[in-house]
Amino acid sequence: MDQATFIEQYATNRANTNSLKWDALDERYGNPNLIAMWVADMEFKVPEQVTAALTQRVAHGIYGYSYTPDSYYQAFMNWEQARHGLTLQKDWIRFGSGVVNSLYALVNTYTQPGDGVLILTPVYYPFFNAIQDNHRQLVTSELHNDQGHYTIDFEDVEAKIKANEVRLFIQCSPHNPVGRIWTPEEETKLLALCEQYDVLVVSDEIHQDIEIDREQHPFVSALSIANGRFADRVIVLNAPSKTFNLACLLNSHVIIPNEMLRAQYDAKINRLSQTEVNVLGQTAGQAAYEYGAEWLDHILAIVRDNYHYLKSQLAEHAPKITIADLQGTYLTWLDLRAYVQPEATRQFIQDQCGLAVDYGEWFSAADQGFVRLNLATDPKYVHKAVDNIVTCIAQASR
Template identity: 35%
Template sequence: MMVQYNFDEIIDRRDTGSVKWHYSDDTIPLWVADMDFKAAQPILNAIEQAAQHGILGYTKPTEALYESIIQWHGSRYDLQLDKQNILFSPGVVPSLALMINVFTEVGDAVLVNDPIYTPFMTKVEQNGRALVMSALKEFDGKYQLDLADIEAKIIEHKVKLYLLCNPHNPGGRVWTRQELEALLALCKKHDVAIVSDEIHQDLTLSGYTFTPLLTLAKGYAHKVVSLTSMTKTFNVAGIKGSMIFAKDDALIKKISQQQQLNDEYELNLFAYKVMRSAYEDGDEWLEQALNYIEANIDLTISFLEEHLPDIKIMRPEASYLIWLDCSAYAQDNQKLYDKLRDAKVELNAGVKYGAEGHLKMRLNVACPKALLREGLNRVSAAFSGDVKA
């Protein structure tokens, strides 16, 4: 029997330790990438059942869990996995750091795009590698890979590893099969390993097709790794857990050995339970959530085009994050951020994502429409006076 989820429900998250809702005032958070939606009922049931069992001891992944992961990725993305292709990790960011240590040595160059999710940059530098950035090109309202610049940077800096974000955060691009094939060919030409963060894969929006990099890696599987998780998809980021996929046996062994160094290869009891429940029974919730998110994206774009037409909007192809160019309304990054905070609405400052984020902001629309409308009113008020959505 179909469950109809209520995404309009406003759930008070203040005073819960929430990172997103940490305020002591009535600020509306449209920033960090978690949703203000209650998790799918099967997930909540799985957590409750585990707690009611009463014994919360050491736990390992079951055959049923592996099968749920294999079925989800095979049926949705034609990514054919076997149990031996799958490793577990506390999160995608720890996995990025892990991959840096698997594929490079201290001092080696690692290439990322600009703009990019902040940990791509910080983990490279914190691990003593040389950070090399290739700016994405904006064309027709969306980002494109600058393959000529990428190749030039690879040659100039003797790059050993490329960290790809697909779908892209913060720009929301779902890289096409053709773009990925061209990038893969370039990396293969110069013997550059490529690690793809695919955590937003399941949030691909209607009209777009997500292509896992590993489906294209035949003949180069010893240098290709994908990272993903159910946490963004099903709004369970507080339950840490992710997966590492690789098709080459020797590479999987090397990654596993690196994990052993820090003892970071196990998840907790609830993460295993939630992961299996999400992949077995979460598709109904996800379909409804994506429909609601797409309606919120439409609402946001319509509102901004009407009331703040000088903001340049990059419509996302995946996720619930909208990349906004606010340069018409400010000349200083800190003043832009402060102007919105003074209006009691918080967005992510674009400058945190690299130089290309100058005077840009990232807006999260995964919340009940009433909260979104009020947040948009405050954005508008900050720039042009009080306007009602």
Template identity: 60%
Template sequence: MNIKEFCEKYAINRLGTNCLKWDALDKRYGNKDLIAMWVADMEFKTPEVVIEAMKKRIEHGIFGYSFVPESYYNAFINWEKNEHNYEINKEWIRFTTGVVVALYWFVNAFTKPNDSVIIMTPVYYPFFNAVKDNGRKLVTSGLINTNGIYTIDFENFEKNIIENDVKLYIQCSPHNPAGRVWTEKELDTVLSICKKHNVLVVSDEIHQDIIIGNNKHLPAAIVSGGKYADNLITVTAPSKTFNLAGLLNSHVIISNEEIRAQYDAYAKTVNQTEVNIMGLTATEAAYTHGKEWLESLLDVIRHNYNNVKTRLNEKAPKIVITPLEGTYLAWLDLRAYMDPNDTKVFIQDKCNLAIDFGEWFSEDCKGFVRLNMATDPKYVEQAIDNIIKNINCL
């Protein structure tokens, strides 16, 4: 279906539904009337086939203990193979209530207190928290920003690993908020450095299905014919793809038997819950029948991003807009127009927007903002209007 048809069918007002994104604005930002373009979920209902599958489960009326059926494994395995050329064995798959939860577990399972863990910044802020909250040493390697295009500083990355005796690297692929879909050459170089120095890799690939540009997402486990698969853990979830975050169902994929056994041993100490029956139901339906819905969603995201880029390039050309290759999160550098310390007043008080501020992703990114493009185009229009109107008054 086209963008107009998709929005008419799936766009919805989330106010008054205990929605973190909209109903917690007063608590989070001190103003309940802002336009919510921050946290990474959507104003679109999940695919109709998912809703119908959940209704059928609800009508049965029992929500007791459940196990993962073969049909679920088949749906997920087929999705990864068909969409990403990633062939997974059922035995490799584990479940968690979320990717962030999994990151905390990995830090504890595979490092000791005061061990060093490295991340590439700017990056999704729970990466920082998973390291610091667990008493590990946080090591950062800054991405190179060239007029809004982010690349990896391989020399700095390896230098930091050696000097800090790093044990674990948490990778973001596709990258949030830099919008990069890493090439095979980039991934191969990073993974080879980690293997050379015995650094375990955790690859967060939650945005794997949200590909906006020409680069195709390449799972870390199949880079260069899969030669690094024994040194990594992959985490994925249907939450970003199909707007299912509240159903608490995510995947951990570990092909290395020894690493998997170590993970299982740790997981026993922190996780004695059963699987989420509604999360399983929704995910299986989404991976089985949700492709057409996803394609329409990607059209909306591209439309929104292109609208931001076209209009701001015309009316506020000094804003640096990072090319959006993957994720649905636009990354804007406003520093040519204002002192970075004035960004919050400008965006929140003048433009009436609730967004993610750059310093949440790196202390070097004050003056940047991240805007969610997986939303009704009317909100994007309002956001652009407000930015243009107010930036021309500076």
């Protein structure tokens, strides 16, 4: 199927479907008519085999207590093996109703109030909440930004771990919002530091499958780094939700290879809640892992084209906007500060350009003046958004 046909078949108008991204614009941004480029989900219907599997399950008409069949584990484990060369074992896998929920549970399981928890900023804002809402000590190390190419300041990471007796590091891999896929060398250095100072690692790998250029920048799970040398201190969170646009079917994974850590997690979770699995989430997830690879490749091509369009247009018409390298995730991170005063960003993006975006300061107080745009969408929205930005910058410079 060519890309135009794919878009025609799968791209969908989401207004009036209780979509947080589109139908909450008035409530969240005070204007229902913005182009919604914020929340990280897509304007594309799921693979048709997923719809077929859900339809069949719904036709059965019973939603009693469910359990996870072997076929689900097999589909998920096959996907990890085929797509990322990651070999998992069934007994490492637990289920959650969302990665953020699990993040809260893990902070509670493995740290005590007051313990230091490290994150690399700017980063997905619920990381801050999971630490601070649980009264842990927030420890941040700022990524180094060289004209949109972000790297880890390892000296600072080590200094922060030492100074704050950090117990837990929550990493985002690939990294939302700066779009990096960490290289095996970077990951090895980072995980070796965690090993040296006995820091546990929670690796949020929800964006694992959104690889913009798999040849150049392949994703490698923290569990595979250095042939699994660090797997005993790593817990991975992932899900089919970002990959296949299934966020509200509330089905995610907690992967814990270390037996002792797994026992601790099980004990804690059993005290906190009786978790059941979401039968529709798992029906959809299994079909997606079994049949969704080709659909995903179309989505990745669209994201890639949207990114190149945005990059080339802005390079030509607004060359002082810095665009972060997009290696992983479908979220692009723009620095508007060369044209717009940081405190005027909202007025510029919302009132002038007509866009609903995620603002830089949500990801780090230091990043006012940056915006994050979601590119997993119909190219027509990206074209309009870029046009609006270019026009408004031209007007402001006159």
